[in-house]
Amino acid sequence: MKKLLIALAALTFAGSAYAQDTSFASADLDQSGDLTFSEVIAVLPNVTEEAFxxxxxxxxxxxxxxEYTVLLESSGG
Known part of the structure; x- marks a missing residue:
């Protein structure tokens, strides 16, 4: 039983970390039609201010x- 619970926990955490939507629409949290640095790093946490x-x-x-598409392509996302 303990092994089953550990396996389920591992799958739960792995699934959430595995697939993250990096699309412009998902990043544009306030639906303003453009992205702030905060919105970008929410979906691409490794982007630096310099890259932005x-x-x-x-x-x-x-x-x-x-501009976001260019950043996304250059960051490998």
Missing amino acids: AAADADGNGVLSEA
Whole structure:
């Protein structure tokens, strides 16, 4: 019984860590049509402020869907 509970716990935690939706729509928590740094790191925690700024082609402090796509592709996500 103990082994079964351990196996179930492992599957539960592995499943939640395995698949995370990194789509623009999922990242845009406030549905504003652009992404802040906070929204980006919620789905891509390894993105640095420097990488975010580099992806922000127009320098407006947020990422459009096109800018996010470039960041996503460059980060391997």
